[in-house]
Amino acid sequence: MANIKDIAKHLGVSVSTVSRAMNNHPDVREETKQQVMEAIRLYNYRPNALAKGLIQKKTFTIGLLVPDISDPFPSSLSNAVEETLFEHGYQVVFGNGNRNSDKEKQFLLNAVERQFDGLILTPDYMDEEFSELLSNLEIPIVFLRRRPPAGLSFPFVDVDHYQAAKTAMQYLLELGHRQIGFIGMPQTSFIGNERLRGYTDVMRMHGIDPGPGHMILGGRTIDNGREAMGRLLDHNPDLTAVFAANDLLGIGALEWLAMHQIAVPDKLSVMGFDNLEYAGLYWIQLTTMEQPRREMGVRAAQMLLQMIANKEQAPESDLMEAKLVIRKTCKARLTH
Amino acid sequence: MANIKDIAKHLGVSVSTVSRAMNNHPDVREETKQQVMEAIRLYNYRPNALAKGLIQKKTFTIGLLVPDISDPFPSSLSNAVEETLFEHGYQVVFGNGNRNSDKEKQFLLNAVERQFDGLILTPDYMDEEFSELLSNLEIPIVFLRRRPPAGLSFPFVDVDHYQAAKTAMQYLLELGHRQIGFIGMPQTSFIGNERLRGYTDVMRMHGIDPGPGHMILGGRTIDNGREAMGRLLDHNPDLTAVFAANDLLGIGALEWLAMHQIAVPDKLSVMGFDNLEYAGLYWIQLTTMEQPRREMGVRAAQMLLQMIANKEQAPESDLMEAKLVIRKTCKARLTH
DNA sequence: CTGAAAGCGCTTACAG
């Protein structure tokens, strides 16, 4: 590959001049600039970003750590991040957390070695070591769909899961439901707990104290949802509605109900959370809470850009609102 | 950030020694090595990858261009690529082609500027300019799920779509179907045409000449499939089976059939292609051809690794076999 | 086993 010296030599000018011409420096004769551009084309020359980054202390590279590249949820969000950052001249490097604690740490280390300009993080494991690493990082960081570990004050963007769960529950109550079951995520999940809290609080506000018979926790997948639905109805045959903490769980519930010929929404209403692609399928038509994925991604990217531009002043975290998407799995309770 | 000089100064040794100790050079006293390691920990030092890459002409970075990060199909495959490459110490940089010709080219340019060690490409647009760029690249490249543009001999890994379509058709014929319709992709799609060719050839082999009444081409999505199914049955009410060139199309067909109370597979059999997650859903249970996504990703990564290790000898392209996944949308034709 | 020096390919004051 040709380098800047080659093209300087070719033109009989100094490398400084070539550099300035390439970078559109004002103090360079138009004619010289033209010649340089031509030589660049001729040699098929591309400036070495490593050398450039080394000296400018700026790489135009942003790291984006996602839990799992093949997970459909984060990927649409990643797209928004990537597009926003790309428009501003940054290349985003996806890190595959791979639901693996070591890989997440490895990514952080990589980011510092490679001199990334900023980081957007959706880590799954935030142990001591991770926090420790993070606190030494000296790079602008924003958390996406996660809260920073205790003691560290990085800005984040997330949905207000608690509020959203309340909205979902409110809807179910308006439809006349009182006996509402909950299919929840593992207790180790922050967002799972927020959604659970929304469920519980609304139930209590309406004078119902949801006991263990009202809920099955601990899952995330379609299989989990299917299994939970069966158990839930076993414990509590009076349920007229079920709130699933995520769509996969909700779809699993729907499966179980379909398998057992329990009509949805005539016999039982089902509410999901996320609004995955799945939810809109003809056979599913799940009523659910939609997370503003694109907006979250764009927002996180903008926040990071702002932090890079102004390292002093940290932006405010952003808690976004989820939107109720009404489809066909919830219905007013029959009053007999 | 501390640099190598800081830690050399701290220990009163030369930077050469620090460098050697870090990189496990044999000619360095064990004691020295220990001290260096300790100082590195103390300073929280991480070597600058830019400087390292600049001098070593090796960045341990691989570019992976995908058409669309949020597309579920490539992402599971990307995971396999990433994992394989990560095990060998490489970081993969995802490029979002974004179904946009300029972004794909931009990615190529970026790759050369940033001195990537290799590239795995799934481009959607391969015009003159793209080929031109490619031919100047001097970087090991493998194509994934795409064939290199005419005149360029990069190795590729893909599924043998023609063969796979024949397998699917063979299955339908074994079930007794003769009047088989085809819902196909745009004629601009290489893989779409391969699948169509498989369909047509098998039909002809069995003495049926599929006319325009047998097929609707031009779509990729669920909506397209739904619409195509209606038209197909309109033209050709005798059809007993339909082969959809991808699962989305197949699912759309299934939707239309469900909406019109046409029992699948009792009245009509439907065959898909891809085996997306969707296909296994309780309500769908689509019989389809599964592409070995993980294997393709792993294979492409291995090929690239081999090319990097040995720049002389180009590896053979790999055409993989798709596997028939029998679920519930195909059934033996009733013989009355 | 260790150090001094050159060099990777750029950018950027500084001087003219």
Add this chain to the structure above:
DNA sequence: CTGAAAGCGCTTACAG
């Protein structure tokens, strides 16, 4: 408007 020189943070012959 242009050039010479220093320097970014490393690695690696070369010499000892």
